[in-house]
Amino acid sequence: MNKSGKLSKKLAEEFGSYENWEADFKGVGAMRGIGWAILYQDPASGKLFNQWINEHDVGHPAGCNPLLILDVFEHAS
Numbered sequence: 001m002n003k004s005g006k007l008s009k010k011l012a013e014e015f016g017s018y019e020n021w022e023a024d025f026k027g028v029g030a031m032r033g034i035g036w037a038i039l040y041q042d043p044a045s046g047k048l049f050n051q052w053i054n055e056h057d058v059g060h061p062a063g064c065n066p067l068l069i070l071d072v073f074e075h076a077s
Contacts, residue, residue, distance in 0.1 A: 007067070014048045025050050029070045039068040 002008060008018050015021035028050045029037035035054040041047070042064050053059045060066075 010048060021048075021050075025068075025070070028052050029072050032072075034073045037070040037072065038066050040064040041067055 003018055011021040012018050015024060025037055025039060032052055032054070035052060036056075038051055038053055038060075040049055040051060040061060042049070042061070044063070048067070051061065
């Protein structure tokens, strides 16, 4: 990732460093069975956060924008 880009700077601001965000995102992806790890942005506050989603059609935070999605279903490996 371009660490001088806007997203990288925002991740460092939200998580303390890019590396902290990356570790958190990987941790979310590794904590369950099948599904997705998703980096979201809350459009109301601008905050970034990682979240696990089990099904493609449920569990998404209302109104939030997915910025990065990691597919961890068995077909993705």
